[in-house]
Amino acid sequence: MTEKLRCPWGDTTDDLMRKYHDTQWGKPCHDERELFEMLILEGAQAGLSWSCVLNKRENYRTAFDNFDVVKVAAYGKDKFVELLQNPGIIRNKLKIYAAVTNAQCVLHLGGLDKFLWSYVNGQPIINHWERQAELPTNSTLSDTISRDMKNLGFKFVGSTIIYSYLQAVGLINDHIVQCEFRGI
Numbered sequence: 001m002t003e004k005l006r007c008p009w010g011d012t013t014d015d016l017m018r019k020y021h022d023t024q025w026g027k028p029c030h031d032e033r034e035l036f037e038m039l040i041l042e043g044a045q046a047g048l049s050w051s052c053v054l055n056k057r058e059n060y061r062t063a064f065d066n067f068d069v070v071k072v073a074a075y076g077k078d079k080f081v082e083l084l085q086n087p088g089i090i091r092n093k094l095k096i097y098a099a100v101t102n103a104q105c106v107l108h109l110g111g112l113d114k115f116l117w118s119y120v121n122g123q124p125i126i127n128h129w130e131r132q133a134e135l136p137t138n139s140t141l142s143d144t145i146s147r148d149m150k151n152l153g154f155k156f157v158g159s160t161i162i163y164s165y166l167q168a169v170g171l172i173n174d175h176i177v178q179c180e181f182r183g184i
Helices: 015-023 032-045 050-054 057-063 069-073 077-084 093-109 113-118 140-151 159-168
Strands: none
Touching (some): 032 050, 032 057, 032 069, 032 093, 032 113, 050 057, 069 093, 140 159
């Protein structure tokens, strides 16, 4: 059996990375819980590799009540201290604080789905990159969404984080044209 062609970063022996590439990255997402989860995980990635965060994803789900935005928004000092002591997640005070703040912002906003997809008129941007090296790390779209989210009080939402987030939740499909998972 011949393996399908993948984007170079997804063509790996790391089962989690491969599964993420094959089944999630670049696929349009409208699920509020998953949109919130990916926002928190992308923020947690800042300065780290995606592999590091992906390997902690299940720990994050447990630590952050399966990314229930109402529960996370209500976290107080005791939960904050508990999260700082959890070796299964990235124990960065600012990133943990950002998760709680962002949950509160999501609640105030009424959700992420309508907000995000309004920037692309409900249709994903499908790029046509030939090589992985062509993929940008930000765009006018990520600049705009980042600025708007910061103005709403969100944290860890710089343009590069937001571009990666948009790829993760399928507002942007950056699978290279040769990748056989591009349209799946």
